Amino acid sequence: MEQRAIRLRRRLRPVAWIVAVLCVAVLAATATARSTLLSPGFHQRVLDEQHAYDRLYNEVLVDPGTLPVTRDLLARLPVPEAAVTSNLKIVLPPETLRTMADRQIAEVTGYLRGEHDTLRLTVDLRPLLTNVGNLAQTYFGDLVASVQRQPEPDFPAFLADLGKSANAVAEGVPPAGLPTLELSRDQAVAATRALLQVVPDDRRDELRPEVEVALDSGDVASALAAVGPEAVSDRTRRATEQLRGTVGGDTWDITADLDTSSDALAPLHRARSVTHLAQGVVEPLAALLGVAALAFLWVSGPAAPARRLMGLGWALAAGGTLTGLCVVAARMATDDGVISTPASWPGSVSRLVDDLGSAAVDGVLTTATVAAYILLAAGALLVAVGWAWTTGPALTVRPRRAQMLAVGVAGAALGGVVLAPVAAGRAEPRVCQGSSRLCDRGYDEIAQLTSHNAMSTTADQFIGPLQDPHITAQLNDGVRALQIDTYTWERPEQIAERLEGSEFSPRLQGQILAAINKFNPPRDGLWLCHSVCRAGAIGLVPTLREVGDWLRAHPTDVVTLIVQDAVGAEATAAVFEEAGLTDLLFAPDPDPSHPWPDLGEMIDSGKRLVVFAERADGPASWYRNFYRYGMETPYAFRTPADMTCVPHRGGTDKRLFLLNHFITIDGGSRLDAGTVNTRAAVLDRVHACERERGSPVNFVAVDYLTIGDARGAVDALNAER
Known part of the structure; x- marks a missing residue:
């Protein structure tokens, strides 16, 4: 009788081993799916990492192939056709679009997880109606x-x-x-x-x-x-x-519209059937059978505890290997893309859909790979301990301790398979300067979109503005370095002197001189001006507070100020203290040749505001002369063809590199900005200047930053690096 039981156990061991391997792999798959495809945070991260919202405005909606659809969507709004794309952010700003998307993601993932039996996709139109x-x-x-x-x-x-x-x-x-x-x-x-x-x-x-x-x-x-x-x-x-x-009111029921269009939601309903089965039946059953199979392998194994440990280890390692092979097969199957878009779709839409699909698949497979590594590591540990036990005469382990070790490692492996993918799928990736890829990059290695004469804006009613949105809006648009000019309000005799050295034409100088005393009398205090304060000025202290408020609301960003300083260093230091920014100020290494810290280090320290001056150099440790640390190109280009990379202030051997990328014709040239601010034009000149100087460009300074795609070019530069 006993011999028959022994033979039966021996026959069942291969079956138990196969069951254990399959169950472990199934647990890895279901845990991966739950922490990725069924997690709202996963889908939101995919959209953010692929800059989906920005690409919608900057690529999709300005694509010639998309314009007919865009016009149709906004046909009922009081907007002429020529102004559709330029006004779209007023009707549907990014934050409103993100809120809408998050709501639909939560609804779909909740439906797939079985939290509710009906699917209802709705859009609250009240923010849109307000924006109209x-x-x-x-x-x-x-x-x-x-x-x-x-x-x-x-x-x-x-x-x-x-x-x-x-x-x-x-x-x-x-x-x-x-x-x-x-x-x-x-x-x-x-x-x-x-x-x-x-x-x-x-x-x-x-x-x-x-x-x-x-x-x-x-x-x-x-x-x-x-x-x-x-x-x-x-x-x-x-x-x-x-x-x-x-x-039909303030709420748009998308589900009703989709259900009447050839049952567009049918694939989603089928997917819910699969996920419901996987979560409610397959995963619990796999956990039960897996534990039972591993327990059977232990109790039915050889008399030597070491060999039992090795048997469990090989089962866990085989489960990890099977999971890894499935990941490899899935990667090979998706090499040519995940979603096939119709040929009639605009190129920008196809690229966005393909990038989102590829990023989602990559996230799922990366999470599954984590689970596979956990299983392989646990199996390797058990095999190594068992092997050492059988071959090392000095190693003695009591049988009871061997059982505890086997249970502990196997339990940790199974728990890791279930929990690690959840952690991997849900953990928010660390973001620095708007990207998860820049945290380990040095401040002197990244590219930053720089707003030339950031204070001179249409919004603040400057004469001859060089930017349209005010400074906070510029930061929201991706600017991370601001070139600003500090002044005291000029006396009448100073006005003519400054105008002579300004970029204004003689005729415009005369017009300004004739008007400023009448309409803009002198004011006390320190100001941000462009050549002449009476031609436009905003308060220095309020603006610095504005920058500080923005930094505190965005704790993962670093901002740089490059100050054309007509105000003394001591007065400037007092103003930064008055504005409450001393806790944010970063002090560069006194040695300009010393490498800069990583962005992550700067963010962790809380010192996220870098301030340079064009003239001063101290005495405050955080207030350094830019041209000791950086070099630049010329800035007085009258046509795009005039742009060069020849050395200007700062020489040629500094760690920081400022590219002045704008046209000056008696002031800024909005028309030329449409040419020089294109993504291709910015990238071409940056690459040319980097080859000529042998250093990466760190600051790309532009006029009219909302024209063209200078931000997209800067993002591309950081991706290249």
Whole structure:
């Protein structure tokens, strides 16, 4: 009888071994799926790592093949076709899009996990409807500004100021000053006709007398007050009503639309059946059978405990090997892509879908690989201990301790198979400067998008602005280095002197001199200006506080200030202390040739604000002269063809490299920015200058950073490195 039992155990051992191997591999697969495909965080990370939201605006929606769809989507909004893509972020800003996507991801993954039996994908349109009002205001401002094309003498200047005032009114902000000009009767009629273009047809006749009389008498405020509210409110009301009518209210039920289109959700319903079976039946059964099979292998093994340990080790290692082979097979099967998109799809859409699919598969297989390594390591440990036990005469292990070791290692391996993929799938990747790839890169090894004359903005009403959004918006748009100019408000005798050395043309210098004393009297304190404070200025202390607030709200970013300093170093240090930034200031190594720390180290230290000066060098340890640490290219290029890489300030042997990449023609050139700020143009010049200098470019300084794709070029540079 006993011999028969022994023979039966021997026959069952291969079966138990196979069951154990298969169950271990199944546990690895189900744990991987639960921590990746069934985890909302996994899908959100894939979207973020592939910059899906930015690519939607910067690539997909400006793709010529996508424009017909984009126009159709926004056909009911008060936006002309030419302004569709430029105004899209007003209607659907990135943060709103992200919130919508996160909600759908959570709904789908919850459905697949069996948390609810029905699938309901919905979009809350209330943020969109609110944003439509902003779009209507912008549209109204653009229309009013278009009257600047009038050819009458002195009339264009008047209408230019009128357009600025109209923009302010449309945005709900009292204009800082209203234009004045004694208009002829014909000019008043022309201005009235232009302004009335923005109001509904049925309101024009009623408003015309009021607007015309106001303009005829020079009362611009009354004319704007009559026109602005009518234009904004009517367009907003009609747009929101059309959107609500299309989707049946403030909530759009996507599921209902998809279910009526050839059952587009059928694959998702089938996937739920599989995941429900895997989680509810397969995974618990595999865990039970796996433990039972391993226990049977132990109790039915050879009399020597060492050989039993080795048997369990080979089973776990085989399970890890099987998991690894499945990973290899899956990688080979997905080499040519994961999702086949129709040939009719625009190239930008196909590339985005392919990148998202590839990134998701890579994440799943990487997590499965972690599980395979755990099994292999546990199996190798048991085999090594068993082998050492059988071959090493000095090694003595009691049988009871061998059993405890076997149970402990096997249990840890199975637990690791289940829990490690969860940890690998859910752990947030460390991000530095917006990327998980830059944390271990030195500050002097990365590229940073740099805003030239960052304070000189359209938003802050500078004369001849070189950027459009204000500084916080620039940081939100990916800028990580700001070139700023510090000044005290100039006395009358200083104005002419500064203007002579400025980039303004002689004619513009004369116009500024004639106007500044009348409209912009001197002010106390320290300011950020561009050549002449009376041509545009923002307070230095409030702006520094703004930068500090942004840094504290973004704890994984480093920001650099390159200061053209017309303010003394001691006064500057006091201003940074007044702004409450001393805890953020990074002190560079006194030796400029010393390597810079990794971004991760800087972020961990909390010292994430680097400040350079063009003139000063101390006395504060954090306030160093840029040209001791960095070099640059020239900056006075009048055409794109003039751009070179020849040495300028800072020589040729510094660790930091500033590329001045903008055109100056009596000030900034918005038109040329459309050429030099393209991704290809930036990359071509960076690569050329890097080859010529033998050093990586660290700061790519541009004007009008929202034109072109300089940010995409900088991201590509960091990916290359």
